Amino acid sequence: MNVSADLVSDVAEVLLSEEQIAAKVAELGARISKEYEGRELTLVSVLKGSLPFMADLMRRITIPVRIDLMEVSSYGGTATESSGLVRILKDLSAPIEGRDVLIVEDIIDTGLTLNYLMRYLRGKNPRSIRVCALLDKPARRLVELDIDYIGFEIPDEFVVGYGLDFGEIYRNLRFVGVLRPEAYES
Numbered sequence: 136m137n138v139s140a141d142l143v144s145d146v147a148e149v150l151l152s153e154e155q156i157a158a159k160v161a162e163l164g165a166r167i168s169k170e171y172e173g174r175e176l177t178l179v180s181v182l183k184g185s186l187p188f189m190a191d192l193m194r195r196i197t198i199p200v201r202i203d204l205m206e207v208s209s210y211g212g213t214a215t216e217s218s219g220l221v222r223i224l225k226d227l228s229a230p231i232e233g234r235d236v237l238i239v240e241d242i243i244d245t246g247l248t249l250n251y252l253m254r255y256l257r258g259k260n261p262r263s264i265r266v267c268a269l270l271d272k273p274a275r276r277l278v279e280l281d282i283d284y285i286g287f288e289i290p291d292e293f294v295v296g297y298g299l300d301f302g303e304i305y306r307n308l309r310f311v312g313v314l315r316p317e318a319y320e321s
């Protein structure tokens with residue numbers, strides 16, 4: 136891996152600017168607040184990629200929310216391809232039985248991670264379970280999924296920033312950008 140000292144030089148193109156992301160997150164937060172009005176929501180962030188999205192989205196939601204964090208990792212795949220096998224590195228810290236749950240994801244790619252997570256969390260008997268993903272890459276989908284809230288549909292390009300990594304780097308970029316091939320081919 137060949138990471139430039141100033142990260143931004145490794146980005147070929149800004150796909151979603153900081154301003155575009157902020158506007159979309161505000162819109163999603165308003166929709167969620169309206170649709171769950173009068174209820175209490177449990178936001179389940181799927182680490183690590185969803186960390187900035189979760190932090191921004193929760194502050195755009197005006198109804199009472201609880202938050203919980205899960206960390207999962209796919210294994211057996213490569214840095215750019217997921218394998219479909221999911222391992223739970225950190226589980227929920229509180230029961231979700233009878234609660235309205237919203238899974239907060241940064242990106243849905245093949246859909247394998249979310250497919251696994253939905254089945255796992257449904258087994259804990261929540262009152263309802265829905266999904267909010269900032270990015271959706273439908274071209275890569277391997278399993279059919281209903282995603283209730285989607286920020287942006289993006290093309291099948293390798294994206295980093297706003298939580299998304301390559302080799303654990305680039306998560307702290309404030310925008311979503313397409314990585315230069317030189318950065319991941321080396």
Ligand code: PRP
Nearest residue numbers: 182183184209217243244245246247248
């Ligand atoms: C990313 C993302 C989703 C998953 C989507 O996580 O946050 O959880 O991949 O891919 P899929 O639809 O093909 O299953 P990743 O495993 O890269 O971990 P990270 O969030 O810690 O970066």
